[in-house]
Amino acid sequence: MSMAGGKRRPLAARLAGWRSWIQATFLLAWLDPFAIRMHTVCSPVFHCYSCPLATFACPIGVLANFSALHLFPFLALGTLLIVGAFLGSFICGWVCPFGYFQDLAARVPTPKFELPRWMGAFRYVVLVGLVLAVPYFLGEGSPLFFCRLCPAGALEAALPYTASLAAQGKELVWPNAAKAVILVAIVAAAFFTWRPWCTLFCPLGAIYSLFNRVSFFFLRFHPDRCRDCSLCRKLCRYKGRGENRAGELACIRCLECTQCRAITVGTVAGFGGKSSSDLQPPQAEGSLPTL
Amino acid sequence: MGRILSRLIVPGLVLAAGVASVIYGAKHHVVPVEEEQEIEVSLAPPPMPDAPEGFPGDPGFPGGFDGPPGMFPPSFMELPPHLATVKQKIIVTNEQPESTIVFEVTIGGVALLETGKLRRTYHGDIPSLCPT
Numbered sequence: 041m042s043m044a045g046g047k048r049r050p051l052a053a054r055l056a057g058w059r060s061w062i063q064a065t066f067l068l069a070w071l072d073p074f075a076i077r078m079h080t081v082c083s084p085v086f087h088c089y090s091c092p093l094a095t096f097a098c099p100i101g102v103l104a105n106f107s108a109l110h111l112f113p114f115l116a117l118g119t120l121l122i123v124g125a126f127l128g129s130f131i132c133g134w135v136c137p138f139g140y141f142q143d144l145a146a147r148v149p150t151p152k153f154e155l156p157r158w159m160g161a162f163r164y165v166v167l168v169g170l171v172l173a174v175p176y177f178l179g180e181g182s183p184l185f186f187c188r189l190c191p192a193g194a195l196e197a198a199l200p201y202t203a204s205l206a207a208q209g210k211e212l213v214w215p216n217a218a219k220a221v222i223l224v225a226i227v228a229a230a231f232f233t234w235r236p237w238c239t240l241f242c243p244l245g246a247i248y249s250l251f252n253r254v255s256f257f258f259l260r261f262h263p264d265r266c267r268d269c270s271l272c273r274k275l276c277r278y279k280g281r282g283e284n285r286a287g288e289l290a291c292i293r294c295l296e297c298t299q300c301r302a303i304t305v306g307t308v309a310g311f312g313g314k315s316s317s318d319l320q321p322p323q324a325e326g327s328l329p330t331l
Numbered sequence: 332m333g334r335i336l337s338r339l340i341v342p343g344l345v346l347a348a349g350v351a352s353v354i355y356g357a358k359h360h361v362v363p364v365e366e367e368q369e370i371e372v373s374l375a376p377p378p379m380p381d382a383p384e385g386f387p388g389d390p391g392f393p394g395g396f397d398g399p400p401g402m403f404p405p406s407f408m409e410l411p412p413h414l415a416t417v418k419q420k421i422i423v424t425n426e427q428p429e430s431t432i433v434f435e436v437t438i439g440g441v442a443l444l445e446t447g448k449l450r451r452t453y454h455g456d457i458p459s460l461c462p463t
Contacts, residue, residue: 102436102437106432106436111362122353180439
């Protein structure tokens with residue numbers, strides 16, 4: 041990236057260039073590198089706890105199972121509230137392994153299509169319907185129980201389990217067909233649109249996005265710096281609107297849009313993003329950064 | 332300063348609720364879970380009947396038992412049998428902390444009964460890493 045005017049880009053924009061590496065680093069943390077299975081603790085990310093390499097329990101899996109058991113999930117909910125209060129959907133863009141997987145798939149140079157913004161409402165249907173209502177009323181044996189449909193579970197747990205059985209020469213246990221079909225559909229879609237699972241279905245992203253308006257750290261839009269060049273919208277792969285960035289439900293806070301000086305990372309207390317002395321002027325249109 | 336504080340109220344409340352929820356879940360929230368346990372039960376032998384009067388084994392029988400070689404005294408003259416030990420399955424209810432339930436659901440280790448009670452689904456080794 042060039043540094044227009046000889047001034048350094050803001051920290052958030054520079055950090056965005058490292059996002060892929062940061063995602064990879066977090067992936068290692070979720071993959072239980074030290075064989076410490078801490079499944080009594082919920083992670084803040086969408087990572088199946090049935091994965092042989094899962095360090096923590098999946099919060100969505102715990103929410104669904106507790107709903108099936110008619111228990112209130114204090115630990116899982118508390119974890120989501122704490123993380124959401126601080127970061128909102130930063131988790132989606134920087135920490136979540138399934139989001140990272142989709143980001144990697146999106147690197148394949150295929151035509152990318154944008155999904156209608158309204159389709160993001162499906163995430164709340166999944167959250168309320170499949171994660172909470174179906175388990176509560178139909179139990180975990182229902183074929184619509186969320187974990188029986190979860191593509192992350194198929195990718196990280198069911199397929200490795202089947203592969204390990206095959207490697208050991210044992211009788212194969214095939215993954216749930218619905219789960220496998222959904223995984224194939226999501227993987228195929230990830231080549232042609234940005235993060236299809238996160239955009240359309242992810243119940244965890246639906247929860248975190250609710251915190252985007254109230255989290256301590258959030259993206260601040262400065263109308264006085266805006267030249268209406270639409271750079272922020274062009275940089276956003278999730279059809280976000282720069283002027284509403286702070287509360288954008290679809291935003292995964294990848295911080296790509298912070299390359300525009302009108303958007304900065306700030307805190308609710310007003311710290312950060314105030315000084316404009318070290319900000320670059322808006323870049324020329326069409327200079328999209330790479331992930 | 333007042334504006335900053337007002338901005339901090341909502342995230343502060345959310346954060347406080349999260350911390351309180353985690354502390355309550357970790358320290359105070361316990362869930363009764365039924366568990367099937369296999370125990371060994373020692374059964375006391377039935378009381379030995381007294382020997383009929385005038386038969387071998389009766390203390391008053393003259394000369395005690397005096398059968399031919401290879402013949403054993405009747406049962407009521409044998410030593411009392413050892414205590415019989417049998418395995419029996421019982422249902423016990425344990426108070427489990429929520430963190431344990433979190434672990435159990437990751438392996439499909441707890442199920443909700445029609446009675447509304449929770450029952451552990453396995454005994455001994457954990458059943459599987461993939462409940463679905």
